[in-house]
Amino acid sequence: MADDSKPLNFIQQIITRDLDEGTVNKVVTRFPPEPNGYLHIGHAKSICLNFGLAAQFGGACNLRFDDTNPEKEEDEYVQAIIEDVRWLGFQWDGEIRYASNYFDQLYAWAQQLIREGKAFVCELNAEQMREYRGTLKEPGKPSPMRDRPAEESLALLEQMKNGEIDEGRMTLRAKIDMASPNINLRDPVLYRIKKRAHHRTGDKWNIYPSYDFAHGQEDAIEGVTHSICTLEFAANRPLYEWFIENLPVPSKPHQYEFGRLNLNYNITSKRKLKQLVDENHVDGWNDPRMPTISGLRRRGVPPAAIRNFCDSLAVAKTDGVVDMAQFEHFIRDDLNDNAARAMCVLKPLKVTLTNVPEGEVEMLSAPCHPNRDDLGERQLPFTREIYIDREDFNEDSSLSRKKFKRLVPGEWVRLRGAYVIQANDFVKDDSGEIVEIIAEIIPGTIGEDPPEGIRPRGVIHWVSATECVDCEVRLYDRLFSDPSPEAGDRNFLDFINPESLQILQGCKGEIGLAEAGVGDHYQFEREGYFCLDSGYSSADKPVFNRTIGLRDTWKS
Incomplete structure (x- = not known):
């Protein structure tokens, strides 16, 4: 919920205006992750914003998976995201939604664009397509197939769908403007051939819609009124609007962009986070050093601390970098008030x-x-x-x-x-x-x-030497030793902090810690805030993770 003492941010002002003018009767937002990795702290800001706006204005927020790329998507990621959103304390409106729910409708709309002369099947390969697209300074040139008859494109699209065309041989492209200064409008790809099983639709499809083609229409189908996303999608908005204007969609949502959350001493690229996991630099997506929501949960960060942190951030039209110490303040503040004491x-x-x-x-x-x-x-x-x-x-x-x-x-x-x-x-x-x-x-x-x-x-x-709990304690610190591990052309792996994990065996806890459960928080006297590790703990040997120290001792 919004803090009534704070001035309204620009999105709240827009929604207030839309409601006052009757442009919308009910606010509908959505959180639309791609299930190609685990959510991270940057996503938490978007979650809190979208669900928070819906709650503030008496509306609804959908949870929708933009699952248009079976090559990188897995049900594991879907389930992890569902758990993360629920753990953060939010409940979506109605059933969980998926882009794959709308594949039949999206295909029918693609056929309609072809019939109206607004889309065509192209046989340029990826390298040729880049060459034809032009540059920021030079216009593109049309594909030799751009004026292909609609009947021919429709037949080829059907063959693509039926698996009769090899991957990479053809794409379906919109026919917009190859001279547009916005490269996104230079005849973008709507469908590409991917002969991969989908985690929900199985082997039904051999072609899949591009994210840009599917995203806006999904919003329209769901009646989303305010499509809120981060600034990197600002250049995509004209394409989003072109599809909305050129298709018989049931509603016309509007996209608004805000600055994403960048946190120093962290990375928030899912590709790079996946690299950390795949190359075993960390103990999985939920490693307590990872900025993923599941990693923060395993480390012992309370969901309220994440919500309070995100609510403290500006919702503005510019990107910025937030100091990690600001996040740590909210973690300590919550744990100081709520964590039980133990020795x-x-x-x-x-x-x-x-x-x-x-x-x-x-x-x-x-x-x-x-x-x-x-x-x-x-x-x-x-x-x-x-x-x-x-x-x-x-x-x-x-x-x-x-x-x-x-x-x-x-x-x-x-x-x-x-x-x-x-x-x-x-x-x-x-x-x-x-x-x-x-x-x-x-x-x-x-x-x-x-x-x-x-x-x-x-x-x-102190603890009794005869009436105590033998335990392992894991002291976690920041994963990266540099505040900007992704800056410039540097390899972010070079800045992994070698002291980000210290494992202490033979620790002795007070006897009550034998009853510790996952999700319980403790302030260990003079040592910091800790929680039971959900991965390595056993009935015979509890393992405690240090969530955070009692004070900031990090040396920049």
Whole structure:
């Protein structure tokens, strides 16, 4: 829904005008992805815009797949897109729609264009067609087949449809204007031969409509009033309108273009994202480092954070680049308010508390969230042996409190939600690495100030060594180390961040994390925000992904 406190963007102004003037009675928008890859964060802006406008003006938004290219399309992508749109919190109007629903109608309209002398079957190959098309500075020249009799083109089109013509031999082209300064109007291709099975229509068709031919007519069939797309389609609008004007379509939608979402430190080309997947640079389309919606979901980004981020962006007639930190702000803001708190020791170091009896388990209570009473409390078993993070102890007792606010020999720290402890000694292995701290609790210090003279250096997190969850933690960072990995002629693969994934084995989580489910979010004390990984987790060994750190520590 639109924020009433914000000024209307140019599309909202157009819709308001159209409703006030009675040009349209009901607003109908659509989100029309091609099922040739997974959706990414750039698509999220379009999803939020189209569904949001429909909701704001009491209209409807269709979900339609522009499945006109069986060579690159798969049902896997269809199902992933459906899941992504639903997960983002949107519901389309009526049944899901497909370009393939309209193949018979589009074919009949193609035949009508031929009969009216507005289309012809062309036998130029792809290279010849490029040569005849001309350049931005020079007009094109007509195909030698441009004046082919309509009856002949109709017969050839039927042969193309029936599979009697080889791929690449013929196309159906519109007859518009080979001298037009807009190259899109220089007799564009309407149908091409592709002897490929379609994920919905099977082997019925041997020819498929071009995206440009199908797109506008689909909108017209569905009664779309405001066809909203990104700026790269602005040059296609005259062609879109030519088809609408020259065919007996049931309605006449209008196209409006807005600036797409470009996010630094990311790529949003489906072709390049597919390359990352196919060449195994990432762990599939839903790798938590990918800017795909499924990747963001697996990483633990809440759908509300994506919606709020997209709603914060300008809807304008120019492209721009958004700083990744702006997106990260919305992720942290949502997780800070909604993620349950938990403790997980990523680099465990054992602490033996000599004045806690062996075998004793004291159950301590802690809030699941400091500001959310509705989330209740969690139980923390406190035992003789605990783990703290290895970085929370330093054997150099001369370190100043200002420089090191954790545990050193002879001094104290408070365990989060538990006792103040004092380190008395430590044990090293044969290599000189510290493997155990010998310490003691200061009795009566749970929730109370320590006795006079005992000044804890700080507060650290911990878990019981005997009542904990063994887990793996995956620390994700940005996939690319350069803010503009696609800039110029550079190879974007050269800028993959080698530190984008760090896998930590042998981590120890508080016992309640054994009940973590996919979709649950946690703030691990002092470590960041995490979620259970939906791909690698098992009942015996949960795997947690770091969604984002507690603050931006990225160095540009």
